[in-house]
Amino acid sequence: MNGWLAIAGLGPGAPELVTPEVTATLAQATDLIGYAPYVARVPERAGLTRHGSDNREELDRASLALRLAADGKRVVIVSAGDPGVFAMAAAVFEAVDSGDPAWRDLDIRVLPGISAMFAAAARIGAPLGHDFCAINLSDNLKPWELIERRLRLAAQADFVIALYNPLSKARPWQLGHALNLLREELPETVPVVFASAVSDAREAIEIVTLGDAVAERADMRTLVLIGSSRTKLIARGNGRPFVYTPRSAGVLS
Amino acid sequence: MNGWLAIAGLGPGAPELVTPEVTATLAQATDLIGYAPYVARVPERAGLTRHGSDNREELDRASLALRLAADGKRVVIVSAGDPGVFAMAAAVFEAVDSGDPAWRDLDIRVLPGISAMFAAAARIGAPLGHDFCAINLSDNLKPWELIERRLRLAAQADFVIALYNPLSKARPWQLGHALNLLREELPETVPVVFASAVSDAREAIEIVTLGDAVAERADMRTLVLIGSSRTKLIARGNGRPFVYTPRSAGVLS
Numbered sequence: 001m002n003g004w005l006a007i008a009g010l011g012p013g014a015p016e017l018v019t020p021e022v023t024a025t026l027a028q029a030t031d032l033i034g035y036a037p038y039v040a041r042v043p044e045r046a047g048l049t050r051h052g053s054d055n056r057e058e059l060d061r062a063s064l065a066l067r068l069a070a071d072g073k074r075v076v077i078v079s080a081g082d083p084g085v086f087a088m089a090a091a092v093f094e095a096v097d098s099g100d101p102a103w104r105d106l107d108i109r110v111l112p113g114i115s116a117m118f119a120a121a122a123r124i125g126a127p128l129g130h131d132f133c134a135i136n137l138s139d140n141l142k143p144w145e146l147i148e149r150r151l152r153l154a155a156q157a158d159f160v161i162a163l164y165n166p167l168s169k170a171r172p173w174q175l176g177h178a179l180n181l182l183r184e185e186l187p188e189t190v191p192v193v194f195a196s197a198v199s200d201a202r203e204a205i206e207i208v209t210l211g212d213a214v215a216e217r218a219d220m221r222t223l224v225l226i227g228s229s230r231t232k233l234i235a236r237g238n239g240r241p242f243v244y245t246p247r248s249a250g251v252l253s
Numbered sequence: 254m255n256g257w258l259a260i261a262g263l264g265p266g267a268p269e270l271v272t273p274e275v276t277a278t279l280a281q282a283t284d285l286i287g288y289a290p291y292v293a294r295v296p297e298r299a300g301l302t303r304h305g306s307d308n309r310e311e312l313d314r315a316s317l318a319l320r321l322a323a324d325g326k327r328v329v330i331v332s333a334g335d336p337g338v339f340a341m342a343a344a345v346f347e348a349v350d351s352g353d354p355a356w357r358d359l360d361i362r363v364l365p366g367i368s369a370m371f372a373a374a375a376r377i378g379a380p381l382g383h384d385f386c387a388i389n390l391s392d393n394l395k396p397w398e399l400i401e402r403r404l405r406l407a408a409q410a411d412f413v414i415a416l417y418n419p420l421s422k423a424r425p426w427q428l429g430h431a432l433n434l435l436r437e438e439l440p441e442t443v444p445v446v447f448a449s450a451v452s453d454a455r456e457a458i459e460i461v462t463l464g465d466a467v468a469e470r471a472d473m474r475t476l477v478l479i480g481s482s483r484t485k486l487i488a489r490g491n492g493r494p495f496v497y498t499p500r501s502a503g504v505l506s
Binding site for chain 1: 388
């Protein structure tokens, strides 16, 4: 009965962004659980049972992991990015909270990873250099009205805003509505970054202004960063501009 | 003239949370620059010149790094956590923006790391499982009134709030004011986490309620997490409770 459960972040995609802690924990696992494309990022080996699943089955996946750990297995749930940011860690603790009381005393660890917004930010400069927020644009688990309210307050606070899960086939209109709302609150000149598949072979990054931003540039693998009123571009002779948000802020407008 | 500059995140403290990308880049460096305690986290070796400095000299440090890279050196600036989050990356791009135009075309890369809020969150559960924001509580570079405005809007948005740089000898009262302001906006039962020196030998984590939170629990190495109205504790028989924020949110109050 030395079972345990680790919820591990694989980072944005590149192997060199996976922490040694995660790599070492995966080497000790008997069972690997997660959304199938993330499970596929972990090399196969003897003694490691793989449980891939659909992206929508988060609570089922969490319960399976907890049952296996309670049975003495060494279980790793893998998420992309950081498991605590719009990923599997919250689903596991929801399952613990509402499930078998014995699960509360299991050895459950969360292993942090490089979340999409930091990977994207690093690629383009330092857009998160000042205060910022992260909003999951999916309205699968919260009302759209709450998302609109948060976007408006975040813009009024002049946060840099990272939008996770901006778009999917089942949620085609939300990002467009969000951009329209933000155009009511922020200058049209604010930089907007569409960062897709950062650090893997399909990486694509576009920098536009809020005035020119169209939702169709995004897909399921895109992180959208909305600058604050102070976010700046530095033009370069040999490539994409740098994007950064200065550490200082002046007086209130 | 193959100089370059990398701004690298060392994570919260433990070597197993340093990415392989950062480790490989440090191995190629000729010059290492940073606040002295972070420089000290990188092992000495022949061929690596170390430039430790005071924590306040960020722009000087950035300019030195850019001059060295322009001279053909392979330079790494080290930050704790993620270099893009209230750390050296923004200072470097400020220096690029206002300095020698030739610096714009240098090979400058930002290497992400595990930021303090994710390390702290991972240690206690999944407090960042829903929308969240990060606010630097230092008023060295922005007016305190702006910080107050952001805290109030963030609480009204029901974000989980991560407070960086909550307190120092030169800024003794800010965290207390912030907690008082948040008590006006949020239920007193909201969980507050004081997480210090996460992942190193001096790690200390305390979980209290907003009603009971006192600023004196924090120091320079503390990350303070303020729960949203939905952040919950899961009591355990054998240790600290888990803290998590469910992915779902109900209708607006």
